[in-house]
Amino acid sequence: MQKTKTTLRTMGGYYELQLAVGKEFYPNLIRLNTGRNALEYILKQKGYAKIYIPYFTCDVLLEPIKKLDVAYQFYKINDQLNPVIDFEIEPDACFLYTNYFGIKQETIKCLSRQIKNLIIDNSQAFFSAPLPGIDTFYSCRKFFGVPDGAYLQINKKLSRKLPVDSSVSRCSHLLKSIEFGVEAGYSDFKRNNDALVNNEIRSMSPLTQRILSSINYEECARIRKRNFEFLHKHLQAQNLFKFDIPDDYSPMVYPFLSADRDLKLHLIQKKIFVATYWPNVFKWTTSKMYENYLARCMVPLPIDHRYNLQDMFFMLNILQQFI
Template sequence: MFVLFLASVLCRHGGFCIMFCMKKNFESSIKLNLARSCLRYVIRAYDIREMYVPYYICPVIFKALREEGCRIRIYHIDEKFFPAQDFGKEDFVLYPNYFGICSRNVKKLSSLYKNLIVDNAQAFYAPHVGLASFASARKFFDVTDGAYLFGCKKLLRGFEKDDSEKRYPALFSGGSSDFFERFCANEELLDKEPVKEMSYLTERILSSVNYEREAKRRRENFDYLHSCLKYNNELDVELEDDDIPMVYPFKVSDERAGKRLVSEGVELIRYWEGVHGDCYERELAHYLLPLPVSAKYEIDYMRKLVDIIKDEMKLL
């Protein structure tokens, strides 16, 4: 079954109006438990022995590559999140659609490198581009597992179905005050999981998601934050009309705002604090605040975030 989501999204902040059309052929995708499992699947499908991987990426990616026996070639990114080096025409290159705001980079890279693998873990709504791409459902919706792999040729062997029923109450039962601790506990469990197929429970939950409503709210929340914070944001954020971001990346060389947000109970998961060295990625790991724009939040919550940041930094 070919699934087409078509929606008109009106965002009236500053009179800005966007249209987006999302096309996802979920039935022809390969449904796995985790985004890192999708990458491992691609490595096996194409017998990849070496891959270029950005320094600024979730550490679980490095772990997955090492376990697959794939040699890691590190590359750095510039202030536009674009690779700071060129690659060979035949090289396998992994590129993350950072925060769901880098679709321009993805399009440009796909025109240069035929073996581009796009990590859309933070860009669920992004269309498939490249040799293969994968998206993480659990980064966007209330599920404990679930990832979609697009464009990849299929392996002959199958995989065990994930069993996620025990993880749901552990992660989603409880208040917001200890959610981060429950989230970390769930991540530790997932870190031990091999490649599996998406669980039946997660498939059922995802089949009932109102994707248009979720996308519309995310974009509205993002646009509101950007309208209020863009002149104080050290990142030059430029979205395509159909981009649906995971978070609003707010970079500021001042630690007060982040500490205040955490003290106010804001769910703030930093990316990725294990980055070291004298490089731009270290700045991102240290100073970038990924402000939540999830559809579960109303605009009033976005106002709260803006008020906290401006009050702490004494911004007008």
């Protein structure tokens, strides 16, 4: 009788980190280590000679583009964050569009019917399901407390097996945030963020996958939507960015556009840490361009699952001191 080989299971010893056992939000997508590497994966597999990218985006997207020596060209967006396509897209070129703040699903649907080689960057739209047949990628750490991780939908997988990433050395900011608060871990966050630069394409680490499997996604999405709607109800009239709320959405932040260029600084001084999307845009654009104005004056207010309505009311009271 042939003996079946079995792997010995370790028993006893110390207790490992205990996380709830659940399911990932995208169990059927390709698990990778970073969003920029998801874009590299697409460019490698599809062999595009050129890519069109928006001026209003993060400069990390240029990392895989330059690594693969793919030609690129910037395009503009209008005041609805929709692309201004006043050029012809070559047959061997692709077009990347960002689902800004997680509220541009309708635009994506329209683009999917118009553009053949479309790539969707859902880094700001984790809960927006990918459209069938459209290459789409997600960056997990934009929405959850993970050190890295990305998901990718593509219909043409790499033939080689990817090495598995390790995230242990990039978790210090997450642990410090629990014991000492977010501010105490910020320098670690920046250092761990820098460690993701120029990494090769790897499969998602077991640690990141385990954390992502422990999250109550339904609750996280519900809270984001509730907080977003609360702020929109009270700020819509003063928000210079006018937009329609999609039927099915769970956004990253509340995008508040103000004429006050110092509003972000005022909020940061009150310990409401709002980011600039994106500092590199100032280098890519002139002061007269709409994207430059967005980078300077768009205030992304936090609305994620860490906060309740009392937190939203507190932030609203501070904000209204300056608007």
